[in-house]
Amino acid sequence: MNRKIIIQRGEKEDYFMHEFEMESGPGMVVLDAIHHIQANDAPDLAVRWNCKAGKCGSCSAEVNGEPKLMCMTRMSDYDPSEPLVIKPMKTFPVVKDLVTDVSWNYEVNKKILPYQPPETDDPRMLQEDVDRVQEFRKCIECFLCQDVCHVLRDSDMKAEYAGPRFLVRNAMLEMHPLDQGNRLETIKNENGIGLCNITKCCTEVCPENIAITDNAIIPMKERVVDEYYDPLKWIWRKITGKTN
Amino acid sequence: MGDLMSDIEEKKYDVLIIGAGAAGMRAAIAASDEGASVCLVSKSLLGKAHTVMAEGGAAAALGNADERDNWKVHFRDTIKGGKHLNNWKMAKIHAEQAPERILELEKWGAVFDRTKDGKINQRNFGGHRYPRLAHVGDRTGLEIIRTVQDKVIHQENIDIFMECTVAKIITEKEQAVGALAYYRNNGNLVAIHAKAIVVATGGIGKAYRVTSNSWEYTGDGHSLAYLAGADLQDMEFIQFHPTGxxxxxxxxxxxxxxxxxxxxxxxxxxxxxxxxxxxxxxxxxxxxxxxxxxxxxxxxxxxxxxxxxxxxxxxxxxxxxxxxxxxxxxxxxxxxxxxxxxxxxxxxxxxxxxxxxxxxxxxxxxxxxxxxxxxxxTTHYMMGGISVNAETGASSLKGMYAAGEAAAGLHGANRLGGNSLSDLLVFGNISGRAAANFALKTEELSFSKGKLKEAAEQILESFSKDKTENPYHLHQELQDIMEMHAGIVREEESLNEGIEKLTELSKRVKNAKATGGRAYNPSWHLCLDMENMIITSLAVAEAARERRESRGGHTRLDYPEYDEELGMLNIIIRKGPDGINIVKSDKKIMPDDLQNFVMKEAI
CATH class of the missing domain: 3.90.700.10 (Succinate dehydrogenase/fumarate reductase flavoprotein, catalytic domain)
Known part of the structure; x- marks a missing residue:
């Protein structure tokens, strides 16, 4: 079946829409189409990808305006009479064509206090106590949640807000049954959890079906509220001068 | 070309680690723990390397799911699975050290599936006598790579170059002294001076059409090491995973x-x-x-x-x-x-x-x-690779170490599922430590401008105007040749024909054309990857022709049985003045106590 594909191309802010036509085969995913175009029409077409099996989270892009992993998005899900429009993630600066500079995410991650183990040689955890943590650890860092989040996408508040991905990471560490760290202050301040207004856009695009808002962000908001906005604790801090 | 040299950024480290899957990252952690300054070069973004695709688990005789398990049984299973061609010292070290490497991951934050009493659960897998694979559902690789990633970014003295590819290893006086690499995002070159290099670049699966491997698996480390003068071994042994x-x-x-x-x-x-x-x-x-x-x-x-x-x-x-x-x-x-x-x-x-x-x-x-x-x-795993010393991961080239899939020996003629993730951790640690210790007592050898210039010119050659071949099409041709002539079953005549075709193709690869500029240009990257794939493919085909028997992952229709003599030695691929030299290793003899244990009936 012959299909029309329009790809955003160019370096940094200097871009244009490039139209291609190609034959679509059975079971083809959007990344196959990109590879076909690369091999035959545009050898220097830049795309980031690795596993082509939905496991590495490299090939994130916007297909007809929706944030998707291109390797898990079937061509047959889209009306063949309409052109398919593929653009890079909007929230991050374009390097070239479909490749964006996602290094900011790595900077944010580095500042989060890593796992703090207990002092024991025989750490025990029950499965039911780690189910939630394991849900968060399914994250493949595709950054689609970051891409779709209004606070980052429209308001560009990267300096104030860590984004859903890193609130999930914080939640994972905070809910880890053996972790000895405390991240509530950084979750509130540096990571700006208050900026999330619970529109759940991140949850909708997560290819790993992590309940980002309900299971990670809301419980963390509650913990922050309990810690910093509980009137009894507030009075206690005023009297004693202690921060905790 | 005067500009060319002044445009090259120069960096200096004790240890350069090429590849940032679990082996490379574990090596980086070990090297930095020893006090070395480390450069970790990753072809992709951090955390996307092939380790992330591993599913089933990491084999370690923890004995949590069946207390009869211990390192000796794991050792025996590994040797039996490898059809006795394994480097038995590596198999022993691996079986002994895998449990502590897994437990250490837990201290770094990994959350494996649990047993009823709250320990790390273990699952059954092919060739393992007892349930032995620590796992997290079917995404164990993600758990492991994320855990070492979170560890590595908080280590002292490690610089991480993401989306950076090493294209040449530089040697002086028959010693590895550094490398020349390019950044994907802008195409700029960087020369990395290092007293020791750990090659942890993974496999070669992209030389085949039907493969479970990602684009990164282009045999870079195998080819870089070979060209620098290190020995490769067991290149005929490729694992075709039964279920793709x-x-x-x-x-x-x-x-x-x-x-x-x-x-x-x-x-x-x-x-x-x-x-x-x-x-x-x-x-x-x-x-x-x-x-x-x-x-x-x-x-x-x-x-x-x-x-x-x-x-x-x-x-x-x-x-x-x-x-x-x-x-x-x-x-x-x-x-x-x-x-x-x-x-x-x-x-x-x-x-x-x-x-x-x-x-x-x-x-x-x-x-x-x-x-x-x-x-x-489906083509899944390369058992062969850089020949290494079991205790240090040192290759035959001074200053070069290797670990993980890029190294050979642990798995012999066939790898057991689950032994790869534990291999990465055990030998990543060993090679990183040894490389750091070597570097810290070694004088720096600077490399000559002439060599650097020559390497830079080679890297950029595919941009020159007289090139004509489409690298994507050359890649497809290579994959067809490998599927047809060096696939799951092999024969002398077909291998001869395959080697001829590969030799022809290698001439055309020199004519591969990069279209466009240097910023994030996959056509240029593929031109360079093709050079690596063609070298590794030739090594595979040559070794497969030389091993006139069937064993593990290597099946010869014309020699369907084991050959006792060949089963005791490895085929070594070494660079000679006119191309590939094939050498047979000495016969390997396992000590009697281990031999007896391996040969024992069901245990």
Whole structure:
């Protein structure tokens, strides 16, 4: 079946829409189409990808305006009479064509206090106590949640807000049954959890079906509220001068 | 070319680590723990390397799920699975050290699936006598890479270059002294001076069309090491994983974890026969179920029942599926049926094999809790690689170390599932430590401007105007040659023909053309990757021709039996003045106590 594909191309802010036509085969995913175009029409077409099996989270892009992993998005899900429009993630600066500079995410991650183990040689955890943590650890860092989040996408508040991905990471560490760290202050301040207004856009695009808002962000908001906005604790801090 | 040299950024470190999968990152952690300054070069973004695709688990004789397990049984299983071609010292070190490496991951934040008493749970896998694989559903690789990643970014003295590819290793006085690399995002070159180099670049699967491997697996480390003068060994041994997807065409080769069989999945032909009972090798008969009843008893945990034949080693299962298909008993798209739907409850399948469930649902329109999957062999893993010392990971070239899939020896002629993730951790640690210690007592050797210039010119050569070949098309041709001539079954005549075709193709690869500029340009990257793939492919074909026997992953139709003499030695690939030299290693002799243990009947 012959299909029309329009790809955003160019370096940094200097871009244009490039139209291609190609034959679509059975079971083809959007990344196959990109590879076909690369091999035959545009050898220097830049795309980031690795596993082509939905496991590495490299090939994130916007297909007809929706944030998707291109390797898990079937061509047959889209009306063949309409052109398919593929653009890079909007929230991050374009390097070239479909490749964006996602290094900011790595900077944010580095500042989060890593796992703090207990002092024991025989750490025990029950499965039911780690189910939630394991849900968060399914994250493949595709950054689609970051891409779709209004606070980052429209308001560009990267300096104030860590984004859903890193609130999930914080939640994972905070809910880890053996972790000895405390991240509530950084979750509130540096990571700006208050900026999330619970529109759940991140949850909708997560290819790993992590309940980002309900299971990670809301419980963390509650913990922050309990810690910093509980009137009894507030009075206690005023009297004693202690921060905790 | 005057500008060329002044444009090259220069960096200096004690240790350069090429590759940032679990082996490379574990090596970086070890090297920095020893006090060395470390440069970790990653071809992709951090955390995306091939380790992330590992599904089933990491083998370590923790004895949590079955207390009879210990390192000796793990050692024995590894040697039996490797058809006795393994470097026995590596197999011993691996079996001994895997448990502490896994427990250490837990201290770094990994969250494995649990046993009822809260310890790390372990699952059954092909060739392992007892349930031995620490796992997290079917995404164990993600858990492991994320854990070492979170550790590595908080280590002292490690600089990480993401989306940076090493294109040349520089040697002086027969010693590795550094490398020249390019950044993907802008195409700029960076020269990295290092007193020691650890090659942890993974495998070569992209030389084949049907593969479970990602684009990164282009044999970079194998080729870089060979060109720098290090020995390669066992290049004929490629693992064809028995269960890759076969339909639809766009996902042909994508991995279906052995965990499906570990959790009770069975293989059927188009007559509904559980054919694996017809393919049990003599050496494994004593510890394999005789019939379906016994296999079902094993699944239900009845003591004394032996393992189902679906859990025989990968080489055996892959060849059995191929034979069924060849004899007309295959599935509609040329594979076998893998059924878990009739073996386990839907909820259990979704919990234990979530990514398989999604993979088939989203890419194959199939619900694995309702219907059997269709599966067939796919190029999966390179047992061969850089020849290394078991205790240090040192290659035959001074200053160069190797670990993980890029190194050879641990797995012999066939790797057991689950032994790769533990390999990465054990030998990543060993090689990183040894490389750091070597570097810290070594004087720096600077490399000459002349060598650097020559390397830079070679890297940029494909941009010159007289080039004409499309690198993508050359890649497709290479894949066709390798599938046809050096695939799952091989023959002298076909190998000869394949080597001829590869030699022809290698001339055309020199004429590969990069289109466009240097910023994030995949056509240029592929021109360079093709050079690596063609060298490794030639090494595979040459070694496969030389080994005139069948063993593990290497099957010769014209030599179907074991050859006792060849089974005691490795085929070494060494760079000579006119191309590949083939050398046979000395015979390997295992000490009697270990030998006796390996040869013991069922334990």
């Amino acid at each position: 997807m076969v339909w639809p065409p766009s996902v042909k080769g994508t991995l279906v974890t052995e965990g499906v069989r570990g959790e009770g999945g069975i293989l059927l032909n188009n007559k509904g026969e559980r054919f694996m009972f017809n393919y049990i090798p003599e050496a494994f008969a004593a510890e394999t179920a005789k019939d379906e009843k016994e296999a079902n008893d094993w699944l239900n945990g009845i003591e004394g029942a032996m393992r189902p034949p679906e859990l025989l080693t990968r080489d055996v299962v892959a060849k059995a599926i191929m034979k069924e298909v060849k004899e007309g008993r295959g599935s509609p798209h040329g594979g076998a049926f893998l059924d878990i739907a009739n073996r386990r409850e839907a909820d259990y399948i979704k919990k234990k094999l979530p990514s398989m469930y999604h993979q088939f649902k989203e890419l194959g329109d199939l619900d694995i809790t309702e219907e059997p999957m269709e599966v067939g062999p």
